[in-house]
Amino acid sequence: MTHTLIALVRDRPAALNRAVSLFRRRGYTIQQLLIKRTEQPGVNRITVDVDAENIDQLVEQLRRLVDVLTVRKVTGDSTGDRSPFAGPHYWQADGANDHVED
């Protein structure tokens, strides 16, 4: 299915390259891609629609890129929050990624 991801990335020459390289490697095609300056100096926002099967793992792989500051998945589940600035340090040492299934 198609998912929409919003990522804040550092304004560096290879930042977009690194991100889309992950999509290519997984064989996921990009339906729409927008990269734009934000009002925050040195930070760009990538909005991407991608056909992906294992989107959660892709999101984690994006998050481990040094030039990627935050990633939000805004479709495909109940994340809901569309504001890319809701948490400039969304990925932080709060165990946000830990999960327990009962």
Add this chain to the structure above:
Amino acid sequence: MLTGAQSMCEALVREDVRVIFGIPGGAIMPFYNALPGYRDRLHHVLCRHEQGAGHAAEGYARASGRVGVCIATSGPGATNLVTPIADAWMDSTPLVAITGQVSSALLGTDAFQETDIMGITIPITKHSYLVRDAREISKVFREAFHIASTGRPGPVLIDVTKDAQQARVEQASEDGENGAPIALEEGGRAPVCDGDRAAIQKAVALLVHAQKPLILAGNGVIQSSATAELLLFAERARIPVITTLHGKGALPENHPLSLGMPGMHGWVHVNRAIQECDVLFNIGGRFDDRVTGKASTFAPKATIIHVDIDASEIGKNVRAHVGIVGDAKRVLSAMLEEVILHEPRVATRAANTEWLAHIRELQERHQPHQAYVRRPNTNQLMPHDVYAALNRLLASSTHDGYRVVTDVGQHQMWAAQLIEWRHPRSHITSGGAGPMGFAVPAALGAALACPDETIWVIVGDGGFQMTNQELATIRQENVRNVKVCIVNNGYLGMVRQWQELFEDRVYSGTPLSGPCFRQLAEAYGIRGITVDRTGDVDAAFEYASEYDNSVVIDFRVEQEANVFPIVPQGKSIGEMITA
């Protein structure tokens, strides 16, 4: 005022780098011009191929736990580093690869020896830099070493243009020269280390209530120096431990709770234990396909607890019921605190004892009948004789301080199976990427990291012929503690084995001739020995061990010996071929 090249050297000294492995060339010449000025602090090892330099840096890193550093020129020098960079990526080895690049005015013009090495290595590096401004060098190096060595370790590439190396720079105040640390931009990737406490409590509760719990220890336990914590936790909770190829040494294999290696060439009783266990606790392993076999059939009865420093590993290959992102040492420490709260329950339970007895019974039933133990009744020198002799030597009390570096193939799997591994970082091999030719240069790196230890190399005749020119480096550097054992069967053995078992014995492209390795070693100025009789093996090892210099022993073994057990690729680990 410093040149950019001097700034690179200053940065390496600041990062406490002592040894670098490389080969000069046009675009990195300014760096090499500056290097003699740092002769007393930076030891440069001239390798014979950049792949060798990269693997040597990996071997150095794997033996010492420090960041390995390799350096090459632009174009072909840089592309020859691609294999070791990919290897470091797959095995989470901290590596900084420095490459020269054509001058910034020529970038993008297809200049002589210009290759977009940053573009080439993006998928196989944690991060990479193209430095065109000498003023950035100091900060980039600080960041690169930090990224390579923190969180999940891995390779970082620094590509520096020739004009940036030549330019003169003022040392900026944030360069650390006045003691001020360089501020690091962590970006989004500040590693999570402690793990979520609630998830840890849940994991411990699952483990102490399990009837058939099992610990799977991987590379993360070695990397985070968590072996003491693992031992304490396993003993407290009384849970048997299996170790992946890169987890070997996480728990001494002579420990009563140690079961051995799982997976494609794992023991029958270990794979059975996985298939029967009710809680599987993976600490610092990534559920590689060589461990899991067909992932959908892996550990079908188990609740899976997965601890990894890299969030993207959780649930990647095997679904985790409890996923914990954290450093193995810190998570195990927290789990140890938690398990103490459950102590009375653990101590009074008989289930774990029954479970361990059950696995040992499986081991007793299967092991004597399996080809890996059952040496054929033949006068022919078998690979098993080589391992048995080395194992005896390593176990002898007089022989302490050793590393064993293996290459890729049959000999590597025999080494994993037949040597009793007891110490973290004593087993150095290439797991994920599997580049033949790893062993000899990696041993060079390990030898320089551990000059007082004996570095045993086990390598096939195929892999040896890929990088044996590093024997010249070993000689030039007067490295005296590398003992190379070639398990020479005249085939690309693992491929031949697959051809025998799965492809109707069509030995296509696998019969392999070679030079006389004894003479080859002697030509490099290194003592060479040929062994083709079982009765001579022990004496050869004794000689090599006592001889005060590096040695090459050519063991001419049975040509068509196989590695058993084996799980055919894509099959469940429940479906093992044992002979």
